[in-house]
Amino acid sequence: MVDALTSSDRVDPVSLEPVDQALIDRMWDFADPDVSAERFRAASEDGLRPTVERAVLATQLARALGLQGRFGEAFAVLDGIAGSFEPVQEAVDGPDAASVAPAGGGPVPAEVRARVAIERGRLHVADGRPADSVPDLTLAVREAAQAGSPFLVLDALHMLALHDAGHEEEWAAEGLDLLEGRRDPRTLRWGIALHHNLGWVKHDGGRTAAALVEFERAVEIADRYGSAEQQQVTRWSVGRCLRTLGRTDEALELQRSLAALRPDDPYVQAEIEALTAGEPTIEA
Incomplete structure (x- = not known):
């Protein structure tokens, strides 16, 4: 099992302020994944939103596509997210300048890595391949712990407690231990x-x-x-x-x-x- 959120030195220095889960909850209509997908697509392509927020919303677009059985498109969306953070080099002093500086991007934040791994796992499950979800979900637990996000750790753990055959009770116990002492109602x-x-x-x-x-x-x-x-x-x-x-x-x-x-x-x-x-x- 993965030792989740037990030490402050696990927190990723690339972690930024987490995207508000309430925003994601408001955009979801699980009874209508088509409508949800269009909402998340529009939001993830909105250049006025911060890069991290657009990346997180793109993971939810992938989830909505998966609920429609559009697995190839969903995996392609997840595959493309890292590209949002690749540094784009721009000339500082004109086209002939020797020095360049990053105009954006940078390392992929831990929250985004965790959400991508969780949604990959969910897609494998929805596509009838639950065993294939286990490596992604196990990775998601680690990435979410590095992000300092109990919410995302618990999301990954509850999926493992459903789909890691023979280890369901161990994962559930780890999740219940993590809930001890939590106060946030959405996490609880x-x-x-x-x-x-x-x-x-x-x-x-x-x-x-x-x-x-x-x-x-x-x-x-x-x-x-x-x-x-x-x-x-x-x-x-x-x-x-x-x-x-x-x-x-x-x-x-x-x-x-x-x-x-x-x-x-x-x-x-x-x-x-x-x-x-x-x-x-x-x-x-």
């Missing part, structure tokens, strides 16, 4: 994914009672820091786990409460059918 939201994913690892491994503890913890964090979607999904998982445990009355009551909030949720409807008529469910 990663606890939802870490507990929820860990719950499914335990559920699918036959440790259902332990899985329920993880799912219930995910609900607690979702209620405090998460979105309405996360609150719905984590409660669904509690209900699904209750069904596995044979606590079907509790499971049905919970799923019906979710159906009252979202009558068109197919996962909830499938669970209600499974609990009332023995129909097969849609698995997470």
Whole structure:
């Protein structure tokens, strides 16, 4: 496992002020990756924005393209980001001057390196090659630690906890350790994914009672820091786990409460059918 954010001497001297995650969150519409891609494309090409911000927004363009299955384009976007930071030499005293000075660019900041690695990993997963994501995501943990960004470390760790077969619990534990003592609500939201994913690892491994503890913890964090979607999904998982445990009355009551909030949720409807008529469910 990677020792993340344990020493101040890890912080990259090229690290700059991080790009505001709230800006990225506002631009995303995960229900409509086409619209999101156009937003990120326009923003990443806006010459009035700082170079680092444009590079970070380009990583999100790649992610949105990946959600559309446009993997070749997405990887090409990521491949092109480093070029934004290559020094451009301009003459200082005219075309015949011997001395030149950099007009921009410079080393790629650690935040950008981390985000590029994370999105490469996500693209591999979306393209059906989760094993190929592990080297990129492991690199992302290191780069994010050098950037001094717990948020990005946790993003990479939660992906590893999903896709590094045989090491899921180790990565999740590392992420949960990193969350200890954090105060930023947006960073603390990663606890939802870490507990929820860990719950499914335990559920699918036959440790259902332990899985329920993880799912219930995910609900607690979702209620405090998460979105309405996360609150719905984590409660669904509690209900699904209750069904596995044979606590079907509790499971049905919970799923019906979710159906009252979202009558068109197919996962909830499938669970209600499974609990009332023995129909097969849609698995997470």
